[in-house]
Amino acid sequence: MDASLPPNISLRSVKTGREGRGLCCDSLNESGSYRSDHEDGLGEPLSPIAQMFHEPGTDVYILGVVGVKAKIDPDVVKEKLAEVLLKLPRFSSSQVLDPKSGKWNWTPTEVNLDDHIVIPELKLDNMESPDKIVEDYIADLTTTGVPDSRPLWDLHLLNIKTSESEGVMIFRVHHSIGDGVSIMSLMLASSRKISDPQMLPTVPVVKRSSSVKLGLWHQVKLVWNTIIDLILFLATVLFLKDTETPLKAGPNIGYKRRVLVKGYMSLDDVKLVKKAVDATINDIVLGISVAGLSRYLNRRYGNERKSERGPIMEKNHLPKHIRLRTQLWVNIRPVPGIQELMEMVDKCKNPTASTWGNNIGYAVLPLAIQLREDPLDYIRQAKASVDRKKASLEAPCVYFFAKLISKLFGTKVAGLVNFNIFTNCTLWFSNVPGTSDRITYCGYEVSYYAPTCFGQPNGLMINVVSYVDKLIFVISAAEETIPDPHQMWDDIEVSLKLIKDAALASTKTH
Template identity: 45%
Template sequence: MESFTKGLKGRKSALKPVQIPTRDDNDMIESDGEPLSPTAQMFHEPNFNIYVIAIIGLKNHINPRVVYDKLPQSLLKHPRFSSLQVVDDKNDGIMKWVPTTVNLNNHIIIPNIPQTLDSSDKFLEDYAYNLSKTSIDSSIPMWDLHLLNLKTSQAEAIGIFRIHHSIGDGTSLMSLLLACTRQINNPDLVPTVPTKKDSESGWSSSYSSRCGGPWWKRWFVVVSMVFWLVWNTLVDVGYIMATALFLKDTETPITSHAGVELNPRRFVYRTVSLDDMKLIKNAMNMTINDVAVGVTQAGLSQYLNRRYGEGIKDEGATEEKNNLPKKIRLRSTLLINIRPSSGIQALADMMEKNTDAKWGNWIGHVILSFAIGIKDDPLDYVREAKATIDRKKNSLEAICTFSLASLVLKLFGIKAANTISHKAAARTTLGFSNLVGPQEEIGFYGHAIEFLAPSCYGHPHGLMINFQSYVNKMTIVLSVDENTIPDPQKLLDDIEASLKLIKEAVYAKGLVKDDEGGLPQAAFT
């Protein structure tokens, strides 16, 4: 495997200063670049040096020449992908974006693949694992694309995008994907993603359901909602501050230890039915995100019960009798998009039309508690998830954490801001995200996409769980430190089995009839 990653640089702990050159007729570099955002700067700190990695399964063989020809017409039009990130030593070390000429030979990597393999899936897993040991040289724009004409159990070929997190957050990168791809059935159209209806937002739906009657009742409801918004925000921000200072999660078999962000990662994924998740969503009047968190809670509970019970005869776990400690504080750090726009689709449309868009890292941190325990009623997992998420919706936690991080950076510098953010994340157990993908099948420069499996490495958790929807599929992606999760496929088994168990419980309780084939599809939220 070392021969296949030859030429990749060893991982670097931080961005090194680069002297900003002046404009020259032979290149496009300018000296007065735009400063990086506070969050983008933090992603270059040694203990927060994070890369996004997206494994893309393709339905047909990759034609590298097409990729070489098409990239300049799409991806490279975006300034972040054709700019250096440099430190201006003459201006207090401020990091800036400086346009440059892109040599695609430095960014497109086509590894040699042996003619015979024991397992192509294992080869791909090892390739991505070795990739996580490396970083991208800061003397070029910090992204690369790996093209593998490798037939796996799920795809005919594989593309791996690796992008430094300073370039953009998940919403930005998904929007860029939409802007660079086209619908298979309508090649002239960009893909679409489900958007959240205004009527389904937490405040509007709550207000409309409670604000009937006389004026004094409406006034009381508004005052009450404002009070709880302020109160919840204060509690949540205080909780994050306590976490940054001293509040740790319970030590469990999946707790990682100091320095885990420097370890390489295994990336494993499993594709399940999005229609199954929609069925649960509609039957229980909740969102896809509620279902994703509930299924994850159930899967983690089963996995931890097994890990705690190693060496003990398995006699079946119940709510009253299992191997789990009575109380477990297990929390996830979520990165939340705080853009005021309606979401990914609006950003993709703006990028397609070459208009200004909220590109970059417009994200705030939220700490979400996971209810770990064995439930006799599987639906309790999603009910508890919905209650937790509904409570988080009535809070400005994400906006406040983004603003506080920016304030700390301005007042005390990047080191202080990074220390606080890193400690708050490192004292939780895992990272979690749920990203909405295209509703239609899409093609990347004529290559039809089978699945999308995004994740990251360089974060201070031993476990990262990503849910990524695409057409009628949901791909669950795990990024794991092998010392923390030595058997990630078993964790995927538990999450998949939990989804099946919850779906069966929905039918068993009569929330949906067998012959209906599921309830009518509602908007994805």
């Protein structure tokens, strides 16, 4: 892992140690470090899934950006982090490779928060906007990781006024520490409602699909779909590749510079579409994304054929039969909601295998890239694709086989399987529930939060998260593959408008 840092960042030397007392009674010692209660030695090994996130091509970080409505006081942030973050063992342990077993182990470590909280000196150039400076800073962070000699997380505090916030917090957490649901739960457990500062934020209750509880025919269909999906999964591991479109990155894209672009959609607009088409919000989010990607790809192909007369977007420049697939990430915990995780973190309960960690699988989902006459067809097609995946056990099977392959053949083989899947597909897609409440984080009112990942061998990731009355779309795009991610968001936004107008017209005709 490249542990270099972006310009203008200076970190003090690391203070580590394997002595400490009291996991849930961590306290600030005289040196200003926090210690946790673990025995000497390497400690417990990482789970097989966490081990895989150290393999080449799957060495992935979760990156979260939080805009706040006031200047940030580092001492306040440090105090708030100590109340929750450092009481979780994974954030107060280094990951050390055991040369004998070849496995990574959690190693108790004395944590000095000054080593993890970075306060860069940002110089505002007259030619650059504050938003562009923050965007470039985040892009630089995606080319590096946290030094292996300390727990694999850090927090960057940017006191710069942008168009949306007075300050920006950027959190990097290695994916071996936890998945997106865990990290979102950690953030929300560290937050409080503005309307009631003593209360945790509320999050929507997610219900599991009831397909496995239905009749014999549905059981047969579930088994059949799962078999077909696993055959296609194996084919993708071995040879089945996506079409080489302008969205398809090369295999060595991992720690190359990625630009993060975010945009907003009104939940009222999404609900309007939901009323016109019998679909879930997740179906609509995916359908709008596919519509935007179709529009964006048509533009890219059209730009390659500039000699043709007429405006680019008035013609269909898309090749026929594009194969373009995404990893659709799925939370496979027995209880799908994040309420239990939030309460566990807030009360400093010991995490269990079924709550904290990497309890996620993924399904390989084909995206129908084409220009459609009826914009609502994007939503209908997305719903059909997602419903088909709901009637399959592909995601939990992928999780199970990843663990099994790790145990039987080692994490290098399991990591290679994942690497082949990632590189043979085009993008990652994730939708994590947020909160409908306005919240404070570390004592500061939140303007927005934007989660994503970097390090994966894909040129594009789209994350969608809800906050108050909006959906926040987060596009993470590798610069050398997608040089104009702002245009991609514009195309997604235009697609929403077209779909919304079609929904309004459909509602009026009924």
